[in-house]
Amino acid sequence: MxxxxxxxxxxxxxxxxxxxxxQEIARELRNEDDLFLLLLYSExxxxxxxxxxxxxxxxxxxxxxxHDWHLRMGMEKSPLSGIRCC
Amino acid sequence: MPSILVAIIGMIVFALGYRxxxxxxxxxxxxxxxxxVTPAHKYKDGVDFVPTNRFxxxxxHFTSVAGAAPIVGPxxxxxxxxxxxxxxxILGTVFAAGVHDFGTLVLSVRNKGQSVGTLAHRLIGxxxxxxxxxxxxxxxxxxxxxxxxxxxxxxxSYPASVxxxxxxxxxxxxxxxxVYKKNKKMLVPSLIALAVMYxxxxxxxxxxxxxxxxxxxxxxxxxxxxxxxxSVSTAFFIWIIILMIYVYIASTxxxxxxxxxxxxxxxxxxxVGLLILYLGLLFVNPEITAPITNPAANDVSWFPLxxxxxxxxxxxxxxxxxxxxxxxxxxNKETDARFVGYLGAVxxxxxxxxxxxxxxxxxxxxxxxxxxxSSFTAxxxxxxxxxxxxxxxxxxxxxxxxxxxxxxxxxxxxxFAATTLDTSVRLMRYIIAELGMEYKVPALSKTHVATSIAVxxxxxxVLLPEGPKGFGSGGYLLWPLFGTANQLLAGIxxxxxxxxxKRLGRNxxxxxxxxxFVLFMTLIAMFQQVIFEWSWFGSESNMLLFVLGAITFVFAxxxxxxxxxxxxxxxxxxxxxxx
Numbered sequence: 267m268x269x270x271x272x273x274x275x276x277x278x279x280x281x282x283x284x285x286x287x288x289q290e291i292a293r294e295l296r297n298e299d300d301l302f303l304l305l306l307y308s309e310x311x312x313x314x315x316x317x318x319x320x321x322x323x324x325x326x327x328x329x330x331x332x333h334d335w336h337l338r339m340g341m342e343k344s345p346l347s348g349i350r351c352c
Numbered sequence: 353m354p355s356i357l358v359a360i361i362g363m364i365v366f367a368l369g370y371r372x373x374x375x376x377x378x379x380x381x382x383x384x385x386x387x388x389v390t391p392a393h394k395y396k397d398g399v400d401f402v403p404t405n406r407f408x409x410x411x412x413h414f415t416s417v418a419g420a421a422p423i424v425g426p427x428x429x430x431x432x433x434x435x436x437x438x439x440x441x442i443l444g445t446v447f448a449a450g451v452h453d454f455g456t457l458v459l460s461v462r463n464k465g466q467s468v469g470t471l472a473h474r475l476i477g478x479x480x481x482x483x484x485x486x487x488x489x490x491x492x493x494x495x496x497x498x499x500x501x502x503x504x505x506x507x508x509s510y511p512a513s514v515x516x517x518x519x520x521x522x523x524x525x526x527x528x529x530x531v532y533k534k535n536k537k538m539l540v541p542s543l544i545a546l547a548v549m550y551x552x553x554x555x556x557x558x559x560x561x562x563x564x565x566x567x568x569x570x571x572x573x574x575x576x577x578x579x580x581x582x583s584v585s586t587a588f589f590i591w592i593i594i595l596m597i598y599v600y601i602a603s604t605x606x607x608x609x610x611x612x613x614x615x616x617x618x619x620x621x622x623x624v625g626l627l628i629l630y631l632g633l634l635f636v637n638p639e640i641t642a643p644i645t646n647p648a649a650n651d652v653s654w655f656p657l658x659x660x661x662x663x664x665x666x667x668x669x670x671x672x673x674x675x676x677x678x679x680x681x682x683x684n685k686e687t688d689a690r691f692v693g694y695l696g697a698v699x700x701x702x703x704x705x706x707x708x709x710x711x712x713x714x715x716x717x718x719x720x721x722x723x724x725x726s727s728f729t730a731x732x733x734x735x736x737x738x739x740x741x742x743x744x745x746x747x748x749x750x751x752x753x754x755x756x757x758x759x760x761x762x763x764x765x766x767x768f769a770a771t772t773l774d775t776s777v778r779l780m781r782y783i784i785a786e787l788g789m790e791y792k793v794p795a796l797s798k799t800h801v802a803t804s805i806a807v808x809x810x811x812x813x814v815l816l817p818e819g820p821k822g823f824g825s826g827g828y829l830l831w832p833l834f835g836t837a838n839q840l841l842a843g844i845x846x847x848x849x850x851x852x853x854k855r856l857g858r859n860x861x862x863x864x865x866x867x868x869f870v871l872f873m874t875l876i877a878m879f880q881q882v883i884f885e886w887s888w889f890g891s892e893s894n895m896l897l898f899v900l901g902a903i904t905f906v907f908a909x910x911x912x913x914x915x916x917x918x919x920x921x922x923x924x925x926x927x928x929x930x931x
Contacts, residue, residue, distance in 0.1 A: 280539045282411030283616050285404070287531060287538060290608050292399040338397065 303328075303335055325349070355713045356637045358434075359630075362442050362705045366698045369446030374694040377451060378687070381853065381862055382458045388686040391465035401465065401681045406688035413679045413692050414699040415619045417453075420502060420768040421834075422665035422704040427711050427735035428831060429661040431725045432654035433645035434712040440658055441708065444666025445701030448866040452842055454693035455849035455863055456672040460680035461689060462852075468676045468845050475851050476918045480844075482790065483914070487840050487907055489783050490900075491669070492776040494834035496599075496810030499769040499776075501827020502736060504591035504814075508584065509737055510762040511565035512556040512755070516549045517766050520617060521598075523548060527613035542616040546624075549617070553763055557755045566590060589815065595773070596811045603777040604803055611778075614771050625764045628757075629706045632746030642712035642721045652728040656880075659873040660835035665704025667870060669841025671697065676845075707739055714742030729892075732828040740765070780806040816896050829897060832881060836874050836904050840911065843871040847915045854919065871912055878905040 306324070308315045315321070333351035336344055344351050378384050392403040404412075429437040456468060463471055469488075473481035507514050523545035530536040556562040567573060570583035577586025602610050664670070675693055683689060715721040724738065725731045744757035752760075781802040788796025795801055817829045846867035853860035882901040886894045 276539070278407060279411070280537070281405075281408045282415070283538055283542070283619055285408065285412045286612050286615065287608075289399060289402070290612065291532070296397070296399055334397065 299331070300335065303332070353640045354637050355640050355709045356633060358438060358640065359633060359705060359709060362438065363702075365442045365446060366701055369450060370694060370698060373446060374450060374454065374690050377454065377694075377862055378690040381858055381860075382455070382689075383858075384458070384687045384689060386685050386687045388461075390461055390683045390686055391680065392682050392684060395465065395681075400678075403684040404682040406684060406691050409679060409682055409684075409688070410692045410695055413674060413696040415615070415622060416674045416678070417664075417668075417671050417696055418622055418700050418703055418768075419664070419772045420499065420765050421663065421668070421670075421772075421838075422700050423707045423739055423765060423768075424498075424502060424736055424831070425662040425665055425835065426704050426707045427739040428731050428828075429658055430642055430708060430711050430735075431646065431728055431731035432649050432658055434640060434642045434708060435644045436654050436658050437662060437708050438705075440662055440666050441701055441704045444659075444662070445697055445704075448667040448842075448870065449665075449671070449697040449701065450694040451862055451866060452667055452669075452846055452849075453671045453675050453697040454689060456845050457675040457680050457683070457689045457693035458686070459849050459852050460676035461683055461686060465681040466676070468672050468848060471676070471848050472844065475848055476914060480914060480918075482787075483907065483910060484844060485783055485787060485790075487837060487844065487911075488673075489780065489787070490904060490907070491834070491837035491841055492780040492783070492806075493810060493813060494830055494837050495776040496773060496780065496806070497813040497827055497830050498834045499773045500592055500595050500599075500810065500814045501830070502769045503595055503766050503773070504588050505736060505827070506740070506762045506766050507564075507591050508567060508587050510740065510759055511563035511568070512553065512759040513762040513766060514564035515556045515562055516552040516759070516763050517770070519552050520545070520549055520614065520767065521610070524610050524613035524617065527616060528609050531613070532608045538613075538616055542613070542620060545617050546620045549763065550760060553759045554756050557753075557759045592811055592814055596807050598770075599773050599777050600803055600807045602774045603781065603806075604799055611771065611774050614767070614774075618767050618771055621764045621767055625761070626703065626706070628747050628750060628752070628760075629710060629743055632743075632749040633706065633709060635749035636746055638713035638745065640709075640712050641715045641718055642725075643718055646722070646725070648722060649725075649728070653880075656873040656877040657728075657832065659870070660832055660839055660877050662704065663835040663838040663842075665700055665707070667839065667842050667866065668700070669838050669843070669845055671700075672842065672845035710742035710746055711735070711738050712742075714738055714745055729829075732831055735828075736765070777803065777806050777810070780810075813896075817894065829894070830900075832877065833897070833900055833904060836878055836901075836908075839870050839874045840904070840908055843867055843874065843908075843915075844911055846870070847911070847918070851918050867915075871908065871915075875905070875908050875912070878908060 305315070306321045306328075309318050329349060329351050332349055333344070336351075390403070392401050395401040396403065426437055426441065429440075459471060460466060460468070463474070466474075469481060469484050472484045507517075527538065527541045527545055530541050531538045566587035567575070567583050570577050570586060573582075573584060575583035577583045578589075579586075581589065605611075659666070675696075679692055679696075683692065712721075715724070724734050740758050740761045743761040744752075744754045747757035747761070748754055781799065784802040784805055785797040788794060788802070796805075813830065814827045817827065846863045849863045850860040850867060853863065878901055882898060882905055884890050885892045886898040886901055888895075888898075890898075
């Protein structure tokens with residue numbers, strides 16, 4: 267009983283400690299994802315993308331992420347007519 | 353009088369404040385709504401906006417706001433006797449700091465998690481935002497100077513603390529590497545780091561040659577230093593230069609390399625410090641030897657200087673930056689704001705309370721207290737040292753030898769001060785960059801340009817005031833100015849909450865009264881200091897302090913005028929809750 271309480275306390279403390287750490291990791295990941303997304307749409311800014319055709323296959327996987335991305339970039343609605351997330 | 357009684361009375365008042373006053377504020381004034389969709393849910397992105405358990409969020413909030421300031425302020429302010437300091441800490445926490453931290457959190461939650469700076473722009477206007485940036489600039493400049501002085505002073509007084517503090521740097525880098533690159537859990541590495549530091553502290557306290565004592569190297573206090581300066585002056589100078597080089601490097605590194613891992617260790621240190629002090633208090637229960645009030649303290653009146661000498665621990669504008677900057681984006685339910693914001697302030701009040709107790713129980717008799725706290729200037733210089741000694745006396749109740757305890761306590765204070773220094777130099781860089789954008793000087797937004805300006809101006813500020821020990825030892829003269837800048841910031845934040853409440857058609861007296869109190873005290877205190885002490889015809893004429901004080905004074909007047917304008921302005925009907 268006492269041991270369980272101690273364990274909960276340690277878990278709680280570890281969670282408090284790891285808050286900024288988790289945030290920093292998530293931020294790095296998001297930055298990488300944003301860069302990846304930019305690469306996928308590189309044709310739109312004039313950089314030729316040899317695998318452009320195949321990126322279409324990613325469409326169902328990325329539509330949700332795409333929606334979050336354009337909101338984060340300050341666009342209320344989807345900027346691309348091809349992707350109809352909202 | 354037994355000191356434990358003072359601690360118990362303080363705790364009871366804090367508990368009543370939380371139980372009744374914060375409940376009243378939450379239900380009747382802020383009207384918190386458990387079903388309100390907080391920014392953490394609305395803009396959930398897994399990075400900044402993350403719904404977080406309220407206990408975890410409180411822990412994070414508290415460790416972010418607690419530092420060295422609630423220790424230094426009370427240690428100086430007991431000069432006027434312990435009762436005024438005690439009353440200001442407990443009443444300030446309950447009626448001012450609690451409402452301030454809680455209010456800024458709620459205001460930010462109701463406004464998309466925006467920070468107080470952005471809200472100043474929205475609620476008052478563009479000028480308020482610039483004003484706000486300048487006030488924060490003054491605040492962080494003071495923080496840099498004052499905390500650099502705190503660290504240099506402790507390094508000179510407690511040379512055994514130097515080695516453990518410097519060992520913390522490679523340990524923190526190792527933790528950063530283990531946690532971020534190797535994906536290890538952080539609890540065990542950071543506990544190992546803490547153990548290594550304290551072990552070094554124990555060894556360094558006992559072994560003379562491990563104590564880096566610059567003054568001794570130059571032949572003791574009367575020895576000759578460099579450039580024709582005395583040994584103490586030279587030691588101050590060298591420590592300040594080393595600190596500034598350290599902070600330049602530390603503040604330009606990514607946060608995960610040094611700043612965050614240091615914070616993991618410091619969280620342990622905060623808990624260790626509070627435990628040692630309160631458990632020690634429980635076992636030793638020393639008698640209070642300091643006078644209740646000090647009638648001999650007539651060189652500087654407690655009114656209004658007490659209220660700016662103790663800033664953190666009674667009310668601190670810096671908390672508003674944390675409340676609205678990070679905590680508001682992670683609040684799970686709006687009703688949690690009371691727990692996180694109000695109890696965060698109470699946590700800091702508890703730290704300030706034990707700092708007061710450590711100082712007022714240290715001296716064997718009242719006469720010795722009065723001899724050390726002989727004048728306000730003497731108290732400013734001696735306060736910190738007395739706290740370290742008093743805290744070690746409390747720690748002796750836990751069978752910790754006094755020399756080891758004083759080393760560990762000074763390490764704790766230095767660690768807090770060093771991370772605050774790192775954060776505030778970073779903050780200063782951002783503000784300089786933002787002002788550079790505002791006034792179209794793009795060079796200022798370059799990292800190394802902005803950091804150089806921040807570091808050089810801070811070093812100049814801490815080195816210039818002359819203290820009794822010569823060059824560089826007068827950093828504590830800046831303490832009242834630090835308090836002023838902090839209180840001004842708190843005043844603006846309370847003003848923002850008041851304007852918001854007024855526009856909602858609610859009773860805004862609960863934030864307006866502390867706001868008027870804080871701004872009034874700051875204004876009177878600054879006026880007295882600037883005109884009667886620091887000006888060319890004042891008692892302690894000092895051009896540097898005069899100019900800085902005068903700038904702060906002008907800002908204070910400016911804010912009050914802006915406040916009056918914003919509060920009396922007629923808006924077109926009440927705003928919506930989350931407009």
